[in-house]
Every structure is written in structure tokens, then in C-alpha cells.
Amino acid sequence: MTSLQVTDLTVRHPGPRVSPAAVDGVSLEIPSGTTLGLVGESGSGKSSLARAVVGLVPVHGGRILVDGREVRTRTVRDRRRLGRLVQIVLQDPDTALDPRMTVRQALAEAATVFRRLDRATRAERVTELLGLVGLDPGLAGRLPRQLSGGQRQRVALARALAVEPGLLIADEITSALDVSVQASVLNTIRELQRRLGLTVLFIGHNLPAVCHVSDAVAVMRHGRIVETAPTDTVLRAPEHPYTRTLLTCVPSLRVPPPRRSSP
Numbered sequence: 001m002t003s004l005q006v007t008d009l010t011v012r013h014p015g016p017r018v019s020p021a022a023v024d025g026v027s028l029e030i031p032s033g034t035t036l037g038l039v040g041e042s043g044s045g046k047s048s049l050a051r052a053v054v055g056l057v058p059v060h061g062g063r064i065l066v067d068g069r070e071v072r073t074r075t076v077r078d079r080r081r082l083g084r085l086v087q088i089v090l091q092d093p094d095t096a097l098d099p100r101m102t103v104r105q106a107l108a109e110a111a112t113v114f115r116r117l118d119r120a121t122r123a124e125r126v127t128e129l130l131g132l133v134g135l136d137p138g139l140a141g142r143l144p145r146q147l148s149g150g151q152r153q154r155v156a157l158a159r160a161l162a163v164e165p166g167l168l169i170a171d172e173i174t175s176a177l178d179v180s181v182q183a184s185v186l187n188t189i190r191e192l193q194r195r196l197g198l199t200v201l202f203i204g205h206n207l208p209a210v211c212h213v214s215d216a217v218a219v220m221r222h223g224r225i226v227e228t229a230p231t232d233t234v235l236r237a238p239e240h241p242y243t244r245t246l247l248t249c250v251p252s253l254r255v256p257p258p259r260r261s262s263p
């Protein structure tokens with residue numbers, strides 16, 4: 001179980017000109033075992049925030065606490081542990097997957113990074129991981145290019161889960177997928193969260209879709225969070241006018257009930 005606490009976070013990207021902070025004094029909290037949805041238009045700073053949490057971009061101000069301990073002041077050993085504890089999955093699964101590695105190789109490699117596993121246990125773990133993300137174990141011998149976009153995204157998800165993270169950051173992981181596939185990946189996220197007790201930061205554009213997987217939702221605009229509320233409240237009585245716009249300008253997503261095998 002892992003919690004995330006971000007306080008007054010500021011992120012500025014280096015550039016030739018002084019531009020407004022990508023993340024401008026953001027505070028948010030994700031209690032352990034819950035999902036926070038982060039929604040906002042393109043350029044609002046969602047990915048900058050996510051990248052700061054995993055240490056991919058420098059932080060200019062504020063604090064990031066994972067399990068109550070500050071990310072920046074950790075020792076090398078702490079940072080290695082943090083690298084396992086917090087995993088990020090991005091919109092384009094191809095950046096996470098080596099095109100020359102089969103699904104089995106990719107998952108086995110990730111599963112053994114932090115833990116030595118004998119051959120039999122490794123094979124079991126690969127099957128287990130594929131099951132977790134709703135993929136047929138028969139796909140284990142395939143290369144990324146022999147999979148659909150949705151399947152590749154599921155493999156990327158399985159790879160992130162292979163190191164047994166406590167916090168999963170999903171940055172627009174369904175945005176490049178067909179609408180029907182999106183819905184089933186959303187269901188997978190929800191199931192994973194329940195089964196593994198994962199803490200999730202789920203980032204997206206589509207507010208109804210984000211609401212489907214989230215316990216609470218934070219709405220971001222121009223580097224700031226304009227509204228944070230439990231999902232029910234956001235859907236029934238959004239406070240901020242911008243949140244209302246987000247609810248009305250997207251087609252509602254029809255999410256089918258969870259299935260066993262998924263595209």
C-alpha cells in the first residue's frame with residue numbers, strides 16, 4: 001500500500017524564453033489503495049506533474065511524499081526502492097517495449113529486476129501478469145508488432161506491474177486506442193486497482209472516462225488544480241465552470257461490464 005502527497009509543487013521546463021510554470025503550486029493527495037483521476041486540456045500540466053513524481057523532470061518548489069517520505073531527499077537505496085514502488089505507463093506503449101523482445105522476455109526481464117526468480121517461478125509470473133491485464137497467455141511468444149495497440153498497451157501495463165509497484169501512474173494510456181478498446185482497458189485498470197490494492201494516478205482528457213476508474217477527480221487548468229472532489233460530486237454537482245465544460249463537451253462513454261478475455 002502506497003500513498004502520494006504532493007504539496008505546492010512547481011515545475012518549470014527549461015527553454016529559451018521565460019514561460020509560465022507548467023505546474024504552478026499544485027497540491028494533491030492520493031490515499032493508499034485509491035485512484036485519483038487527473039483531467040484537463042492539452043498543455044494544462046498533467047504530464048509535467050506525473051513526470052515530476054517519478055523524478056523525470058526537476059522540481060522547482062514544493063514537496064512530493066511517497067509513503068510519507070520526501071522523494072528528493074532519499075538516499076540512493078531509497079531512490080532504487082522508489083523506482084520500483086512508483087511505475088508510470090504512457091500513452092504510447094512502443095516507448096516502453098523493446099521491439100525485439102517477445103512479451104514473455106519483456107515480462108520476465110522486468111519481473112527479475114528487483115527479485116531473483118528461478119525459471120519455473122518466472123514462467124508462472126509471466127502467465128500471472130498476462131492474466132492480470134486480461135491477455136491470453138498464448139500471446140507470450142509474440143513480438144510487440146504482432147499485437148494490436150490495445151494488446152501492446154496491456155503488455156506495457158503488465159511490465160509496469162511486474163516489479164510490484166504500490167503506485168501506478170497511467171498517463172493517457174487509453175487516448176490512442178479505439179473507443180471500444182478504451183472501455184475495456186478502463187475496466188482492467190479498475191479490476192487491477194481492486195485486486196492488487198494499487199494506488200493509481202489516472203490521467204486523461206475525457207472526464208467521464210476518468211471518472212469511471214477514479215474515486216476522486218482533480219481538474220487541472222493552466223498548471224493549477226481548479227477543483228478536486230469525490231467522483232460522484234464531480235459528476236452530479238461540479239463546482240467549477242471549467243469542470244462543467246469538460247462534462248458537456250465530450251460524448252459520454254459507454255463502458256461494457258468487465259469481461260474475461262479482452263482485445
Ligand SMILES: Nc1ncnc2c1ncn2[C@@H]1O[C@H](COP(=O)(O)OP(=O)(O)OP(=O)(O)O)[C@@H](O)[C@H]1O
Nearest residue numbers: 013014015022040041042043044045046047048049
Ligand atoms: N520538455 C519540455 N520542455 C519545455 N516545455 C515543456 C516540456 N514538456 C511540457 N512542456 C510545456 O509545459 C506545459 C505543460 O505540458 P504537459 O505536457 O505537462 O501538459 P499535459 O496536460 O500533459 O498535456 P497533454 O494533455 O497534451 O498531454 C505546456 O505548456 C508544454 O508546452
Ligand SMILES: [Mg+2]
Nearest residue numbers: 046047048172
Ligand atoms: Mg500529457
